[in-house]
Every structure is written in C-alpha cells, then in structure tokens.
Amino acid sequence: IDGGGSSLFSWRSICAAVMRMHSVTMGLVTSNFCSDTHSAPGHKLNLKGWKLQLPTHCGSGVCEIDGDKLKSYHDKYFHASGDGAATFCVPLNGAHTGGSHYPRSELREHHNFKLGGSHSLKAKMKILSVSRHHSKKETIVGQIHGEGGKFSSLVKLRYNENKMILEVRVKDKGGKEINAGGKPVASDVSLGHSFEYELRMEGHHLTAKVDGHTVTHNYDYAMEEDSSQKYYFKAGNYLQDHQDTDSDGAVVAFSEISTHHSGGSDVVV
Numbered sequence: 001i002d003g004g005g006s007s008l009f010s011w012r013s014i015c016a017a018v019m020r021m022h023s024v025t026m027g028l029v030t031s032n033f034c035s036d037t038h039s040a041p042g043h044k045l046n047l048k049g050w051k052l053q054l055p056t057h058c059g060s061g062v063c064e065i066d067g068d069k070l071k072s073y074h075d076k077y078f079h080a081s082g083d084g085a086a087t088f089c090v091p092l093n094g095a096h097t098g099g100s101h102y103p104r105s106e107l108r109e110h111h112n113f114k115l116g117g118s119h120s121l122k123a124k125m126k127i128l129s130v131s132r133h134h135s136k137k138e139t140i141v142g143q144i145h146g147e148g149g150k151f152s153s154l155v156k157l158r159y160n161e162n163k164m165i166l167e168v169r170v171k172d173k174g175g176k177e178i179n180a181g182g183k184p185v186a187s188d189v190s191l192g193h194s195f196e197y198e199l200r201m202e203g204h205h206l207t208a209k210v211d212g213h214t215v216t217h218n219y220d221y222a223m224e225e226d227s228s229q230k231y232y233f234k235a236g237n238y239l240q241d242h243q244d245t246d247s248d249g250a251v252v253a254f255s256e257i258s259t260h261h262s263g264g265s266d267v268v269v
Helices: 004-028 220-225
Strands: 048-059 060-065 079-082 086-091 104-109 111-113 118-130 138-146 151-161 165-171 177-179 194-200 204-211 211-216 229-241 248-262 265-269
Touching: 004 079, 079 138, 086 104, 104 111, 111 248, 118 138, 138 194, 138 248, 151 204, 151 229, 165 194, 165 204, 229 248
Parallel strands: none
Antiparallel strands: 048 060, 048 104, 079 086, 086 248, 104 229, 111 229, 111 265, 118 194, 118 248, 138 151, 138 229, 151 165, 165 177, 194 204, 204 211
16 A cells, blocks of 8 residues: 555545454444334234234333234344244333333233133243343343233343343332242243243242243232232233433344133233
C-alpha cells in the first residue's frame, strides 16, 4: 500500500469488514437475533386450546395470537426450526405485560382449573441462549399461574445459565418464593441439552419432574386460603431480564407440549 487515498480507503474498508465479521462471530452484532424461518410450529404441534403472548406492543398491552390463527402463525419471535420444534425468541428490550417488567414469547392454555382433580403439563425442549452479555441469565420455561392474589404465581420452572440449574419455584405459606424440595430439580443443564419436564397438580400436591429427577410441594395452605382461585398452564420463554437492546435475549425450542386434565372444577375460557 503506497499511502494513496484510494489504497488507504481500501485498507480502512478491509479493516472495518474484518471487525464486523469478528463482532458477529463473538455475538456482539446480532441485529437479526430473532429472525423468522417462515415456518409455523402449529404444523407439527397441536396448539389448539392455547394462545400466544408476544414481546411486542399492541395498544396498552402485548400482542396475542389466538384461535385458528395460531395454527399457521409464525414471526421472528415464534417459529419452527428445521426439525419442526417451536422456537420462542425474546429480545431483552421486548414489550412486557402490565403485571411484569420482563418480556416473553409464551403460550397460555385456555383451560382453567381449580386445585382439585389431576392436571399436568409435559414438554420436551432445550434452551439455546440466555442473555449472553448480561448478568441475569435466567428464563422461565413452564408455569402454573393464577388470576391474582398471594399465590397467583403458583409454580415456575426457571433456568439459570450461570449455575446451569433448573429450579421449581413455589410460594411458602407467607407468599415468599422458595425452591420446591429446597434444591434445584436438575443440575449441569447446559445450553442445547434436550430434556423433558412435567408439572403435575394432584389435588393440592405438586410433583415436578425433569429427566427423572423429582421435587414435590404441598399446597394445602393455598387451597385453604382461596379455594375459588383458577389456574392455568404456561409454556415458552419468559426472560427474567430487561435491557435497552434488541441484539441479545433468550431462545428456547420445544419439540413436544401436552396437557392433561381430569376431575376437579374445570372451565375453558
């Protein structure tokens, strides 16, 4: 290079291109962190009876996809991967519901139930990415949720990448969040590892399983305090962080999702 204007410009262009390639490789520039595969998860999974909450604004809340639209729906936050798995992608700056500070791409079952009878959520999935450049590397992949009150967040299956653990978070009698069984339900859970989980309520008794590991919790006090409370299952990617960037976030993929209900006071809304 002789230092001429055109050569210097070419050198700068080459350097800039190399830096861009390095940044993409290191995950620093990911303008397409969430991108649509143009394939709908509903072609493989039975999503009848669910609605989808997205990390995007619609009016005063978040956008929701419901009914027959969900079977053929796909976008960059909810789409099928090459093997047909339902991929839930959430950027750190995604929109959130009025009852939370955190964004989600998450399914909510329409079937409501009271604590009574037998109700279960089963899934097979893997976690692909969780906030790579931020300290709080957690996302919730399964829930039993209610309509309000002290025990509305009844059960949360939470992944922590820093500790590589899955925890079943429940509420004690005073409403404080604790680990069911006093310990993680599964350890050494790495990104990309496929696992199966089940959240089952039998009456007021919770049994949670991850790949054969089990924790339990007795919710008799929740049933005594408010026997009329209605609950429902949720599954997906509820990122436990919020930052002003769309170049990072969390990605999870579900290859199987199913629920079962019998007995108790059930109602479909």
